[in-house]
Amino acid sequence: MPVDRRKLIKGLAVAGAATAAAGVANAKIRPRKTVPTDAVGMLYDATRCIGCKTCVVACKQANDMPPDSASTGGLYDAPIDLNSKTKNIIKQYQDGEKQSYMKAQCMHCVDPSCVNACMMGSLAKRENGIVTWHGERCTGCRYCGIACPYGVPKYEFEKSFPRVIKCEMCSHRIAKGQIPACCEVCPRQAVIYGKYSGLVADAKKRLADFPDRYFPKVFGLEDGGGTQVLYLSKAGISFENLGLPDLGSDPVPELQQTIQHGIYQGFVAPVALFAVFGAVMWRNRRAQEKAGEVKP
Ligand code: SF4
Ligand code: SF4
Ligand code: SF4
Incomplete structure (x- = not known):
């Protein structure tokens, strides 16, 4: 059965969030920039x-x-x-x-x-x-x-x-x-x-x-x-x-860092790495879809 790319990307993003959640308890709090x-x-x-x-x-x-x-x-x-x-x-x-x-x-x-x-x-x-x-x-x-x-x-x-x-x-x-x-x-x-x-x-x-x-x-x-x-x-x-x-309203780097903590603290590099890319791709995909409404 062909893989639905949109579902795949979203699935990877969800995996990223789950991985992040596992690591967040031990993650260092990132100071909020002003x-x-x-x-x-x-x-x-x-x-x-x-x-x-x-x-x-x-x-x-x-x-x-x-x-x-x-x-x-x-x-x-x-x-x-x-x-x-x-x-x-x-x-x-x-x-x-x-x-x-x-x-x-x-x-x-x-x-x-x-x-x-x-x-x-x-x-x-x-x-x-x-x-x-x-x-x-x-x-x-x-x-x-x-x-x-x-x-x-x-x-x-x-x-x-x-x-x-x-x-x-x-x-x-x-x-x-x-x-x-x-x-x-x-x-x-x-x-x-x-x-x-x-x-x-x-x-x-x-x-x-x-x-x-x-x-x-x-x-x-x-x-x-x-x-x-x-x-x-x-x-x-x-x-x-x-x-x-x-x-x-959360800074984008906080999401990135939270997921990275999930990777390094959970020692689940291959899955988590794909999860990071999935999260980034999913977010960028959403932005591109929105941007598609804007014509040059
Ligand atoms: S390049 Fe992108 S992330 Fe960097 S400051 Fe500009 S808009 Fe923000
Ligand atoms: S002229 Fe171009 S480079 Fe300079 S501030 Fe405006 S958008 Fe930025
Ligand atoms: S220079 Fe013209 S196109 Fe650019 S922001 Fe001003 S009105 Fe808009």
Whole structure:
């Protein structure tokens, strides 16, 4: 009888949870990460975005990224998703009358699973909370790409000396007193940069002032342990509609570590290892299914 891949993946994930439960009693409590004091971030407000993609062009220029003309047969730079040439993308959600744009880039997680997964310390969370990549230590294992719940880190397979590509919130510009390129050029201030605390207050105020305009939640305050890129969505359009996964409020690395404790303390490596991969695949699969509702 053919194996149902979806059931297999979910079964592996359940096995992972059971393995984790066995090990959790002895597992060391992982300290909960909080937003750094000097945290900066971005707020994207889908009600303001007109889909002009000026931010996509500016991101390419500011980060010296090559054109991605694969979707146009070499004619235009027209990326359709995040990839090794594209750190920032605007997508569109459409369902009958309901329509929204969606800006995708690194979320700069409060407790980033890419950092947690990188055994070489090639990814780091800076004092201001921006997550950056440091190539000198990278082995190209690409665990970061597997671990990220948003599918962000991409790898330059096409290059002799590949890099991991992801938004670093234009740290090179911030270091010079500038703001991220996408935020600088946006004609609608649909994406803005600032101190994290100020962005949170701003987002909450918009919800309070215009409850009929917005979906009643700020994405990123708690999701997956929190993110320093925050989102507001239009009324009637959930964040899952926009391709953002429902992660709950626990940090993703806590799930990973709990399962790892189950592996090493239970000495059931083969089963548990498949369970870890199953858990990751199941979670990513859910995210991909949700993202499938969002068209480039
Ligand atoms: S520049 Fe601003 S309005 Fe235009 S697509 Fe980007 S976020 Fe939306
Ligand atoms: S979104 Fe992904 S790549 Fe960005 S910080 Fe979070 S885990 Fe890392
Ligand atoms: S902050 Fe910089 S790298 Fe990140 S999406 Fe904006 S322009 Fe691109």
